[in-house]
Amino acid sequence: VFSWICSLLRLYTRFVILHTPGWDDIFIILTMLSTATGSIVLCICSFGLGESIYKMTLPEIEAFMEVLYIANATYPLSATLIKLALLFQYLRVFNTKSRYRVFCKCMIAITVTWGMIFIALRWFPCYPVAAYWNFSIKGARCWGFGSRDPLPIMRVFVGQAISTAVLDLIVFAIPVPLCFKSDTPRKTRLCLLGLFVLGLLAILCAILRTVYVVTQTTAHTFQFDPGWYDPTTAGLACLEVHLAAVCAALPVFWPVIATTWGRIFVxxxxxxxxxxxxxxxxxxxxxxxxxxxxxxxxxxxxxxxxxxxxxxxxxxxxxxxxxxxxxxxxxxxxxxxxxxxxxxxxxxxx
Known part of the structure; x- marks a missing residue:
């Protein structure tokens, strides 16, 4: 909810107050729609989360896996969109001939490539796709996140989590060099460092997801049980995206609020x-x-x-x-x- 409030304040500032919308605002809107879809789908799921699938009936397992497919498909999309929103926001700040601007464009290309790979793995885990939740389909082929073997799932999951953490660290660290410029005001430096710390919390969520999956996978009792293990990983994934959304929204609307706040108490x-x-x-x-x-x-x-x-x-x-x-x-x-x-x-x- 807090990230939605921040995002709405950002959009109101850009569209209504400043009248300067850009591509970064479009990506923020798409991120909001993607995260809302995943959250709503998980909320309407009345069973399965936190419950072992070995205690469910086959129809319940198939219904739960179908809901899980939609929720998991929104994560790489949301993560890609929020990274693009931050990078396009940086393009509005850096000069045309700045090397930081060139680096941002390179990171946009890398982020799009990363997103296309993991979106494809999430959206098409099986052939046909319905085999991901319909276990009665014969002759289906599944891979990556759709595998019934927990070890391939763990490898893909860890690869996604580590690459996400690395990309997040690079994206959040891009504006940090501005803190060390002599002409940067002290207040601006503190704001940039604060946003970087908030970004580190998002990176911490990706690291915790990786540690959790690796720890559970190495345990002797680990088995294919998405209903039991996914609530923790899904919660950390949602928190990661929402923290990144707050980082993208605060620099836009907070200066306007800070200026207006003084006028209220006059x-x-x-x-x-x-x-x-x-x-x-x-x-x-x-x-x-x-x-x-x-x-x-x-x-x-x-x-x-x-x-x-x-x-x-x-x-x-x-x-x-x-x-x-x-x-x-x-x-x-x-x-x-x-x-x-x-x-x-x-x-x-x-």
Missing amino acids: TTEVSVTRESGRFQLKSNRDVELDSTSSHRNLTLPDQFQESQSLEGWEPFVGDETTGLGENETVVEAPAVAKRSGKVRGPLGYR
Whole structure:
């Protein structure tokens, strides 16, 4: 949910506020659709996840394997799309003749090749494809993720996980050299390092998936049981893609939120410099008001240095018959941004 919120904020910033959509935004939209498909399919599966297939009936196993096929098919697609979104986002940052831009284009070609290979292995694990979940089809040929032998599945799975971690590390490390440039602001450096750390968490998910599969495969009790082993690997895979999506979204919408956030907490500080008046009450007693003067020297940013001076009479004029009197007020109201939201007057903060 958090990655979806970040992605929607990114798209709103690009399409509505900045009016500068690009290919990276298209890949973000496709990533959202792909991850949503996999998540919905897993959620509607009312049985199988976390349960050994050896405790299910044959119809239940086939129904579960069909759902698992759709969910697993979305992972390499989502992983490829989010990498492309990050790389195309880098192309918008680096100069046309920059060597980083050339490197990004090379990584785009490598990522597309990697994606096509593992998407094909996930989408076409058997011939015919229905043999992946329909065990009654005779003469079917299965390979890779569709194999009934756990060892070939482990080899392909480990190859996918390791290559994913390596690609993620390279993609997330591309903007890191900007941190070591002398003209890079300190705040920008901290933001880049923060995003890199978040990317390392996504890489950690890929490493944990690899360790989990290798550990289970080397155990003597390991056997073909996707219902029992897949929930852990599927959860780590989803977390990996969603963390990468957050990394792709934060640099786009966060500066806009940070700028707008300061405007939300803007108040007006009122400094009363002179206030005098004479009122005649109906009891024929004269009451004279005279306030002390106050003055404050404020040093404000240029965008907040706006001073207003109001001088005038109250909308009533009194005389001896009505019992109403005169009131004159001179107010200086510079618009300032204050964190506390309080206004300081002659009597203190209120």
